[in-house]
Amino acid sequence: MKKIIVENLKYRYPLSENLALKGISFEVEGGEFIGIIGRNLAGKSTLCQALVGLVPHFYKGAYSGNVEISGMNVLENNISELSKKIGIVFQNPFTQITAAKLTVYEEIAFGLENMGIEIKETIRRIEYVLHLLDLEKYKDRNPFELSGGQMQRLAIASIIAMKPEIIVLDEPTSQLDPQGSEEVFKAIQSLSREGITIMMVEQKIEKIAQYADRVMLMSDGEVVDFDVPQKIFLRDDLLNYGVQAPVFTRVCRSLNIKNKNTGLYPVTLDEAYELMVRHEQNRS
Amino acid sequence: MNKRRLWSFSFTTATLVLIPAAIGINYIGKLFAGVLKLPLWLDSIGTALASMLSGPVVGAISGAINNIIYGLTMDPISFVYALTSIAIGITVGIIAYNGRINTLWKSIIAGVVVAIVAAIVSTPLNVIFWGGQTGNVWGDALYAYLIAHAVPVWIASFLDEIVVDFPDKIATMIIAFLIFKGLPRKLILLYQSGETIEKLD
Amino acid sequence: MAKTLSLYVERNTFIHRVDSINKILYVLVSVAIPLILPYKFVAVLLILISISFLLLAKVMRRVIPLIEFSVIILLSIVIIQGLFHAGNKTVAFHIARITFYKEGLSYAFTLSMRVINILLAFAILVLTTKPSELIEALVKKGLSPRFGYVLSSALQIIPQMMSAVGSIMDAQRSRGLETEGNLAVRIRAFFPLIGPVVMGSLIETRERAMALEVRAFNSREKKTFLNERQNLRSDNVIRLILFSILSLSIVLRVLL
DSSP states (O other), X not given: OEEEXXXXXXXXXXXXXXXXXXXXXXXXXXXXXXXXXXXXXXXXXXXXXXXXXXXXXXXXXXEEEEEEETTEETTTSOHHHHTTTEEEEOSOHHHHSOSSOSSHHHHHHHHHHHHTOOHHHHHHHHHHHHHHTTOGGGTTXXXXXXXXXXXXXXXXXXXXXXXXXXXXXXXXXXXXXXXXXXXHHHHHXXXXXXTOEEXXXXXXXXXXXXXXXXXXXXXXTEEEEEEOHHHHTTOTTGGGGTOOOOHHXXXXXXXXXXOTTTOOOOOSHHHHHHHHHHHHHHHO | XXXXXXXXXXXXXXXXXXXXXXXXXXXXXXXXXXXXXXXXXXXXXXXHHHHHHHOHHHHHHHHHHHHHHHHHHTOGGGGTTHHHHHHHHHHHHHHHHTTOOSSHHHHHHHHHHHHHHHHHHHHHHHHHHHTXXXXXXXXXXHHHHHHHTTOOHHHHXXXXXXXXXXXXXXXXXXXXXXXXXXXXXHHHHHHHBOSOEEEOO | OOOOOOOOOOOOSHHHHSOHHHHHHHHHHHHHHHHHSOOHHHHHHHHHHHHHHHHHTTOGGGHHHHHHHHHHHHHHHHHHHHHHOTXXXXXXXXXXTEEXXXXXXXXXXXXHHHHHHHHHHHHHHHHHSOHHHHHHHHHHTTOOHHHXXXXXXXXXXXXXXXXXXXXXXXXXXXXXXXXXXXXXXXXXXXXXXHHHHHHHHHHHHHHHHHHHHTTTTTOOSOOOOSSOOOOXXXXXXXXXXXXXXXXXXXXXXHHO
16 A cells, blocks of 8 residues: 655745745655655755645645645644654754653653543553663653663654654754664664654665665755665766765776676675675686 | 734744743843843843744743743742733734834834833832832832932832843843844744745646 | 752652642632731731641751742841831831831831742742642643643753753853953853854754644644542542631621
């Protein structure tokens, strides 16, 4: 079943002259992991916010086109209704803390209390996400006392507790140190294994190459290309869109090491390593 | 583009989140004045900013909650001065909505207006609770002098209040104006744009 | 340094377990009675009652910082009114060559009792009630949960912002920046440091608002509460006593 259907989506922020999104269309299947890349102001964040309903309900402005999330029309449903189907995690972990709760445990409960989920079920879900995101030992801490990586995992946990089918991640590690980023990427992998559909904007291109089933290349409010990573990262004009291919792809390309079966260059470390070893063996 | 109405009672999430931030700014101003030993209070900069961003209603609520929280955590008498804070929020909100706080000079004039309003609202409270005093050394010295010279309590108390309010509210409005000027357009739009979604094409 | 702004003192006493709504009612009743029955001994009696509750709750020592500021002003009122009150006629006593008058002192006493009575009643509320419980109790009584959020988050955001500013100030002071000297110098030294914290806190409101929205902040469902307080049988008894006392004082007022 299609989880996300976007048809000719156009959007302009209030008092702005230019369209931020200029007629975007695409579809995403359940369980897919989608990477979104492109330079600053390409419209990546606006698209993320349009999927969860912040565009247009939060910002207002001018809107046309059709976005359907698990069969729910974004324009016709409010953000709270949509949050049952789709969640979002932003860059800054600090601003995602509600600041109204005194412990990690209560922080996760915030969304569930608002949704009117009964207490037994709330507790069951909190225990589940604490475990899934490895936050059990911090459950009684004040959220503000966590490290950046822990705080961001808390933000993810708080969203996952609401049981969305889709989660949007808008550069979830851009404000974290390397250790915090690794923690968060590990957490994202475990979400993907749980079967949650993921849309992730990320500058760390190697991570996109490693996780994504398909990659969306955006530029100037439009989708330029939407395909498997091997095809996207093979594009000669990639640099024009402010994106560099993963380092493994570039190395293999300069050595002309291709996957014999697909005829494409590798995009992940594992794949590149394997091909290089085989390449060496063939030579000797 | 449609603009938010002056007396809008529809609270968006953004306006509700603005209130705690405004109160935090009030506290910072107070701390700042204390550490620098300034002869001012500077405890309504946040209220003024909330009014400038989001109108008189949100400003008034920021002011009221500011005093409720101050009352619950520092000085219970501050509760009754919530009335003064509400008046400050409403006054700044109206002046700002009419576009009257867009230069340094206009912010000074706004400060004078706010000071007069604040003193008018505070004076009866000062008389009921403190026999007309304000707790500010300079103001109270003037008050004692006036009372000793048979000036009526109400007038003495008003003057006690306003000698402190004039410099304080003028400084407050100048600082609020300078901060407001530095805010990103996207933020200001979020608070001031209308409440409807337009259709493209 | 994450703290919530609160004067709550953790103790295991009966007063602490009293329903927060009843404590609010207690404050209202103690403020109302001296207005209904404006006799000095009524105010004094109420003050004594509040003091005994504070002693029972084992928080009497924490009352002092709370009323310190007001007591200083009250002292200055006693002096100024004792010396200069408009109705001053009867000499009370002399200190050196300065004369204090009965009328002024009596007026100052009435004011002081009124203020101290309110302060002590509030002290019971704020020293023995967790703010989070108080706010949840209000929400259950019909306060909009969205405004409940505003109150709880203010209690956490204020200390956050204060500690951010505090650490900037400390850093600057250790680098030898001016906190003394000429007014202009002092202002110029600190404004550029505090500006960013203030701006940042305003800019963050956009992101925090979005984060709340996607956590069903504006949901129309009936909210549930993770921490459910068990109602005690004593809650209703206390409420009944408070209302009886208030009604009694109104009756007395009419009869006297």
